[in-house]
Amino acid sequence: MILRLVGIFAALAILIFLWAFWQILNPPDSESLMPQREEPSEWQPKTIDMLDNEPNAELIRLGYDLITRTPEIIGPLAKDSENRFAGNMLTCQNCHLQAGTKPAAGSFVGVYKRFPQFRGRENKMGTIEERIDGCMERSMNGRKIPHASEEMKGMLAYMAWLSDDVPDSEQKKYKGFLSLKIPEVKADIDLGKSVFEKHCMVCHGEDGQGQRPNAEGMYVYPPLWGEHSFNHGAGMHRVITAAQFIKGNMPYLEATYDSPVLSDEEAFHVAAYINSFERPKKANTEVDFPDKKLKPVSTPYGPYADPFGIEQHKYGPFKPIMAYYEEEYHIKKTK
Numbered sequence: 001m002i003l004r005l006v007g008i009f010a011a012l013a014i015l016i017f018l019w020a021f022w023q024i025l026n027p028p029d030s031e032s033l034m035p036q037r038e039e040p041s042e043w044q045p046k047t048i049d050m051l052d053n054e055p056n057a058e059l060i061r062l063g064y065d066l067i068t069r070t071p072e073i074i075g076p077l078a079k080d081s082e083n084r085f086a087g088n089m090l091t092c093q094n095c096h097l098q099a100g101t102k103p104a105a106g107s108f109v110g111v112y113k114r115f116p117q118f119r120g121r122e123n124k125m126g127t128i129e130e131r132i133d134g135c136m137e138r139s140m141n142g143r144k145i146p147h148a149s150e151e152m153k154g155m156l157a158y159m160a161w162l163s164d165d166v167p168d169s170e171q172k173k174y175k176g177f178l179s180l181k182i183p184e185v186k187a188d189i190d191l192g193k194s195v196f197e198k199h200c201m202v203c204h205g206e207d208g209q210g211q212r213p214n215a216e217g218m219y220v221y222p223p224l225w226g227e228h229s230f231n232h233g234a235g236m237h238r239v240i241t242a243a244q245f246i247k248g249n250m251p252y253l254e255a256t257y258d259s260p261v262l263s264d265e266e267a268f269h270v271a272a273y274i275n276s277f278e279r280p281k282k283a284n285t286e287v288d289f290p291d292k293k294l295k296p297v298s299t300p301y302g303p304y305a306d307p308f309g310i311e312q313h314k315y316g317p318f319k320p321i322m323a324y325y326e327e328e329y330h331i332k333k334t335k
């Protein structure tokens, strides 16, 4: 009994000694005694009013103007018809919001350093100039801007300027769009219409044609379908991509990357609704994605490397198509 007590005391004494020794080696610093709280991220991307002493400030400014006033400088409103490269009335900023600085809106913050990159649509390594060609020919329903032109150099200078000081920890937040839990069901156009009437119509109009103060000016609220909109080969014409964009950005000024307004299902249905209308046709889309297995599942034009019909590629359900690619080709599709 006594022996056991002595043993316990000895063990305790050793523990206390070790603890004291540990404290001497590692004194608690005053900071770790402060209550801990998570610091919000302070980092913000550059804005154009911060452009002052850059040696290529003029070029960067041209890029900014092109991205925010596209139809006036290189689109249908340009005075000289030779400069009309964009075929519709959208600005780049209509989709790449806040001049390409809003998170979850395909932002240009960091983009310059991610190119060249592999592109499935062309099945090769692509430059950032070629990526801009893609949006010019599809999202802008127009033609390429010569790569050696001041206009192309300006856009690149602006994107490079936005990309040169981005901390690694911020890259992901600014890249691409929000992810979306893909619903099991086929997109429902009637449900999409009711979401549209409740959340979108006030700005984009009942007919989806947007609003502008006069027929000579730019749109304040851009059109979502019809002749002035993106063409059928554009990324925004894919229901999944459009739903991801809408989730993080629409209704405008309300939805943000960390507080979407619509549920994933609502974004999905309304994306299908706006993409159910007529829009300009891109020529030669059959040559897109030379390796058809790399085609995103919601690409609304064939041919495909699978037996599913065009209707299902347009509106889903997408899960069975994704399962097919995994089973047949061991490719995990996310879009």
Ligand code: HEC
Pocket: 067, 070, 090, 091, 092, 093, 094, 095, 096, 106, 107, 111, 114, 128, 131, 132, 135, 136, 139, 140, 155, 175, 176, 230, 234, 235, 236, 241
């Ligand atoms: C109708 C919407 C829309 C418009 C207008 C638009 N884009 Fe895009 N852009 C997209 C979408 C959607 C993607 C991503 C496509 C994808 O995921 O395949 C994209 C991707 C890009 C990328 C690559 C981004 C990245 O993170 O890799 C660049 C660069 C780009 N666009 C530039 C432009 C420029 C410059 C203009 C104007 C001349 C423009 N875009 C107009 C929708 C648009």
Ligand code: HEC
Pocket: 090, 091, 093, 094, 095, 097, 098, 195, 196, 199, 200, 201, 202, 203, 204, 220, 221, 222, 223, 224, 229, 230, 236, 246, 250, 251, 252, 253, 262, 270, 271, 274
């Ligand atoms: C408060 C007005 C407002 C509301 C409400 C609104 N939008 Fe928009 N939307 C805009 C504006 C403005 C832009 C262009 C943003 C820019 O240029 O900065 C835009 C851009 C878009 C674009 C990309 C450009 C294009 O024309 O294709 C899509 C797609 C879109 N909105 C869909 C929707 C959907 C779907 C809803 C409803 C869920 C919605 N919007 C609600 C104002 C609005």
